[in-house]
Amino acid sequence: MGYTLNFATVWANFDKLLGGLGLGLLLALASVSLGSIIGLVCGFASVSSSRTVRSLVSVYVTIIRNEPIYIIVLMIFFALPDAGLKLNQSASFITALTVYSGAYLSEVFRAGLISVPKGVVEAARAIGLTRLQTSLYVVTPIMLRNALPALGSTFISLFKDTSIAATIAIPELTYQARKINIESFRIVETWTVASALYIATCLLMAAALRGLERRFPKF
């Protein structure tokens, strides 16, 4: 309808978009690493023999899984300062994403733990390993391998969630794209390139994940 594409401004700002992409990956990586700690603790806790511990984990997981990530981000960034805890943008976003991913990763690790055959644990105990050694050297590696696909897709979906960081002015890819839009009005071009960057990254990560899965055969 009489619209001519002109990618000049987008290419001129391409380095900013790439920088934003990198920042998004960094945010996702930081949150998935911290979230994994919560997830591992909660995962092991959710198969513990104590009923209280199991219900506590289940309350956390249920609440977070039914809560929009955007609300969690806003709560930590805008509402926590009211309670006397002020974090800067990146710190509060990583905190929000960590709390959020912790719940999902706890489910991922729980499923991984359940998938470890009982006989393997019994065999480890029979050859004289302590409970801690069994968990550390036998159960955890098998669990991690079995959890790998779900772990990977959680990371990919967290990376996509980093676009929400734009709403609290963290200069990641979506933020940069909005900024270029405001400066140049090249809306179609900017969103096309930004979306392409997201898609390419997600597809690459999915391919890398498949490669990893092939490399380490499932137990």
Add this chain to the structure above:
Amino acid sequence: MSSFLNEVWIARYPLLSGLMQTIGSSVASIVLGTLLGTVVGLLIVYGPLAVRWICRIYIDILRGTPVLVLILTTFYMPAVIGLKLGTFFAGIIALTLFCGAHVAEILRGALQSIPRGQTEGARSIGLTFPQTLAYVLLPQAMRSILPTWINTGVELVKASTLLSVIGVGELLLKTQEVISRNFMSMQFYLFAGAVYFVLNFGIERLGKAIERRVAFR
């Protein structure tokens, strides 16, 4: 606490209309997205090769883009080529496309996991392809996609919060407007969080109840 309840009471109409918008946009995009996803899901399994490729590209693009980017794109892009979409309408298109891709992928997985013998059996007793689909394949697929589909519903309610970014007056935007008036950010974000929890937890429970009913029949 009493001052908070008082503020909630003062803001009851905006909050209620926000809740209605949240429910409306979620329901609309779940219904439309499920229709779209069913068509795409069937095409990607049974369609000709070229159509299958197009469906694959649609699914990969939609699943590889963050929902926020999708919402912003459907809101800003059509305006450039002279198409004026309202915020609510643009938002529903974005969420429908998002939902459709997920439903299509779930349906593909379910259809492909049905043993081949089922199709062969149905064809050999003389059912046509549409009949096989309607009486043999889809009922089995429906049952196995139910849990994931319910999950997609919860995802959509959660994603609808992002519509506030383009100015759809759903619950989160209304909450933010209320906060900008009384500055009770902690209380009102917790309040909105509680409403979303009740909504999503309700969907999840309802889903579980339906699942139990259709599980072994």
